[in-house]
Amino acid sequence: MALTTPFINPIPAFSATDTSTHIEFYVKGGDAITGYSFAVYRNDGSSTPLFSSQATPVSNDIASETIRDFYITIDNTIGLQNNNSYRLQVKTYGAGNESAQSNFALFQCYKNPTVTLQYATIVSGQSVFLNLADDAVVSQNTTTIKILFNPNDLQSIAEPN
Secondary structure, three states: OOOOOOEOOOOOOEOOOOOEEEEEEEEEOOOOOOEEEEEEEEOOOOOOOOEEOOOEEOOOOOOOOOEEEEEEEEEOOOOOOOOEEEEEEEEEEEOOEEOOOOOOEEEEEOOOOEEEEEEEEEEOOEEEEEEOOOOOOOOOOOOOEEEEEEOOOOOOOOOOO
8 A cells, every 4th residue: 555645525604813723634544654744825826825733653554454533623824814715735755755736626715704693572561673692581482583694894795694
């Protein structure tokens, strides 16, 4: 066997201000890996990485025909900014050799959206919507629920699912 090329599934958008974000990559079959590294590029066609990691050691991988998963931690110190898109690429190491680079995985950075649940009720004879808090008691047998979605960023592609 030999080292196989790692691959990355689509990465959901996240905020560049998050303390850290975990991104999963996969290895199918091949020799056991002893480490991996990754590089993050701006999605502007540049070939110079914004960030290149040191090799992260892996001590418990076993050569296999199955798909194994590993996690990359991206923290908010590598220079990502909201309202930008980036590309991520991974390489694995093992037994004195290295794999080919993985596919590029595109990801976006935007502020985290907020979702507020509100319920209809009567206050002082007026029909109003109140935020549904953890300790809220809805006294009606039936009520109307309203979902307020705020992307918190005019450039965000975030949509309720």
